[in-house]
Amino acid sequence: MPNQNKPLPPLDEIAPHILRFWKARLTDKAIVKELQKVIDTDRYGIGITKLKEIRSDMGLKRAWQQGHSVETIHDVMVDLRRIYPNAGSREMISLLFHERDMAVPRRIMKSYFATYEPDLVRQRKARRLRRKRFWAAGVNDLFAVDQHDKWLRFGLALHTGIEPFSGRIMWMCVWHSNRNPQLILSYYLDTLTELGHMPLVTQSDLGTENFGIANAHTLLRQWHDPALQGTLQHRWMRTKKNVMPEITWSQLRRRFTPGFENLLDTGYGFRWVFIPWLQTELDAYKDCVNNTAKRRDRNKVLPHGIPDIIYNSPEDFGALDFKIGIAPGAIEHIRRVMINSSHTVFDLVPPTLGHHLASCYTHLGCPVITRDSVWAVYLNMLNAIQLSDDLPTEIMSATESVTDDDELPLLDNHEDLPFQDDDSGFYYMGGVRGGRGLDVSHHAQLDTLLADDKPDVRHAASDAVSDDDFNGVIVWEFTDDEVDNDGDEW
Structure with a gap:
C-alpha cells in the first residue's frame, strides 16, 4: 500500500500500535490498513515496505524468518507443557508466540505432536463438544460477570468480566475473596476507567456479590439517560444461564x-507472594486469549476474528457498537459513594504484616518471582521471617515456642519442608517443623479479612439518591426474595 510520498509518522506514536497489531498476529497488509485509522493521513503515510523495515528494527520476525523446526522448539515445548498439559496445537502456537516470542508454523506444531504426543492427539479428536446458545446485539451490548470458586481450597478466588459479542475478556482477577460486592464493583469501575465508556447493561448470576455492579451500573446509566429512572439496567440470570x-x-x-x-498442590500458598504472581499470569492469559482468533464455527452467527480487533473495530465486521461515553467525574463519584477503600477486603495481608514482608523481601534482594522460582522465594521468605528479630507485635505470640533448633535454612525447593494441613483453605506461614511457629495466630489474622466479607452496600445506594449530582435518580435495592422471584425478568 503506497504512502503517497508522505513522511512517516513519529516512531514513538506508531510503535505501540504496531506492537498491538503484531500481538493480534495480523499480516503486514492488515497492519498497514489498521495504522491508517490511527495516524493523521493528511500529514503522514506508511506502506508495507517501510512497515517491514520498522518491524525488523523492533525485532518482530515472521515464522519463515525465525525458521523453527521440531527440534528447535522441543525444549521450550517441554517447559510449557508442564504448565499447559492439555493445550492443543493451535493453543500451543499461540502460547509460544505470546509467552516466548516464537512464531511457529502449524505444520511444525503438528509434526511435534505427532512425534512426541500421539496419544493426546487421539484424545483431542473425541469431539466431546457441548453447545450453548447465546445472543448479543453488538459490541458493548452487555458485560457478563461471574466468579470462579475452584481455587478456594488454595485460598484463591477468581472473578471475570466478558464482552460476549467480541469474546473479549475485560478483566480476570485473583484475590483472597470474590464475595464482597465492593471488591467486585472495583473491578468493574477500574475497567470503565480504562475504557472511558460503559455497556448498555450488565449481567450476572443471582449472587449477592453482584449487588454492587447492579446498583452502580444502574446509577451510571440513569445519570447519563434520565429517561431510565426507575428501571434496572442489570440482568439477573439463573443457574447455568450466564x-x-x-x-x-x-x-x-x-x-x-x-x-x-500441580504447582499449588505441592503445599499451601502464601497470598503475599502468590496472588501478585498469579495475577501477572492471568493477565498474560487474558492478553493471549484476547489476541487469538477463535476456531471458525459454522454454527456461530457472531463475527469470527480476534476479540481485541472485533471489540475496537466492530464496523469492520458489520457490527454495531453500543458503548456509552461516561461523563467526567461519574466513575469517581460512584467509587466514592459505594466503595469504602479502607475496607479490609482490599488488603492483600494485614498492613503491619505487609510492611514486614516487604522488608524481608528486600532483605532477600527482591528476587524475580516466576513459575520456576515462586516456591523458592516463598520458602526463603518464610525462613527470613522465622529468623527475624523484629516480628510484628500481633504475631510475636505465635513464635514464642520456636527455638533455635527449629530454625530452617534457606531452601532452594520445598521438598524438605513439611506443610501443616488446614482444611480451611486459607494460608498462613505454616509448615514450620513440628507444626509450631507462625501458624494459628497468623492464620486467624488472615481469616479476619473474610469475617466481614459481605457488608451491606445498599445504604450507599440510598445515600446516592439524595445526592444533587444524580438529580434524583432511583436505584433499585435488592433482597434475596426479589432475586429469587424475579431473577429472569428483564
Whole structure:
C-alpha cells in the first residue's frame, strides 16, 4: 500500500500500535490498513515496505524468518507443557508466540505432536463438544460477570468480566475473596476507567456479590439517560444461564489451571507472594486469549476474528457498537459513594504484616518471582521471617515456642519442608517443623479479612439518591426474595 510520498509518522506514536497489531498476529497488509485509522493521513503515510523495515528494527520476525523446526522448539515445548498439559496445537502456537516470542508454523506444531504426543492427539479428536446458545446485539451490548470458586481450597478466588459479542475478556482477577460486592464493583469501575465508556447493561448470576455492579451500573446509566429512572439496567440470570463467563471458566480450567494446580498442590500458598504472581499470569492469559482468533464455527452467527480487533473495530465486521461515553467525574463519584477503600477486603495481608514482608523481601534482594522460582522465594521468605528479630507485635505470640533448633535454612525447593494441613483453605506461614511457629495466630489474622466479607452496600445506594449530582435518580435495592422471584425478568 503506497504512502503517497508522505513522511512517516513519529516512531514513538506508531510503535505501540504496531506492537498491538503484531500481538493480534495480523499480516503486514492488515497492519498497514489498521495504522491508517490511527495516524493523521493528511500529514503522514506508511506502506508495507517501510512497515517491514520498522518491524525488523523492533525485532518482530515472521515464522519463515525465525525458521523453527521440531527440534528447535522441543525444549521450550517441554517447559510449557508442564504448565499447559492439555493445550492443543493451535493453543500451543499461540502460547509460544505470546509467552516466548516464537512464531511457529502449524505444520511444525503438528509434526511435534505427532512425534512426541500421539496419544493426546487421539484424545483431542473425541469431539466431546457441548453447545450453548447465546445472543448479543453488538459490541458493548452487555458485560457478563461471574466468579470462579475452584481455587478456594488454595485460598484463591477468581472473578471475570466478558464482552460476549467480541469474546473479549475485560478483566480476570485473583484475590483472597470474590464475595464482597465492593471488591467486585472495583473491578468493574477500574475497567470503565480504562475504557472511558460503559455497556448498555450488565449481567450476572443471582449472587449477592453482584449487588454492587447492579446498583452502580444502574446509577451510571440513569445519570447519563434520565429517561431510565426507575428501571434496572442489570440482568439477573439463573443457574447455568450466564453462558459466556461459564465458557470462559471452562476454557480456563482446561487450558490454564492444570499446570498451576500441580504447582499449588505441592503445599499451601502464601497470598503475599502468590496472588501478585498469579495475577501477572492471568493477565498474560487474558492478553493471549484476547489476541487469538477463535476456531471458525459454522454454527456461530457472531463475527469470527480476534476479540481485541472485533471489540475496537466492530464496523469492520458489520457490527454495531453500543458503548456509552461516561461523563467526567461519574466513575469517581460512584467509587466514592459505594466503595469504602479502607475496607479490609482490599488488603492483600494485614498492613503491619505487609510492611514486614516487604522488608524481608528486600532483605532477600527482591528476587524475580516466576513459575520456576515462586516456591523458592516463598520458602526463603518464610525462613527470613522465622529468623527475624523484629516480628510484628500481633504475631510475636505465635513464635514464642520456636527455638533455635527449629530454625530452617534457606531452601532452594520445598521438598524438605513439611506443610501443616488446614482444611480451611486459607494460608498462613505454616509448615514450620513440628507444626509450631507462625501458624494459628497468623492464620486467624488472615481469616479476619473474610469475617466481614459481605457488608451491606445498599445504604450507599440510598445515600446516592439524595445526592444533587444524580438529580434524583432511583436505584433499585435488592433482597434475596426479589432475586429469587424475579431473577429472569428483564
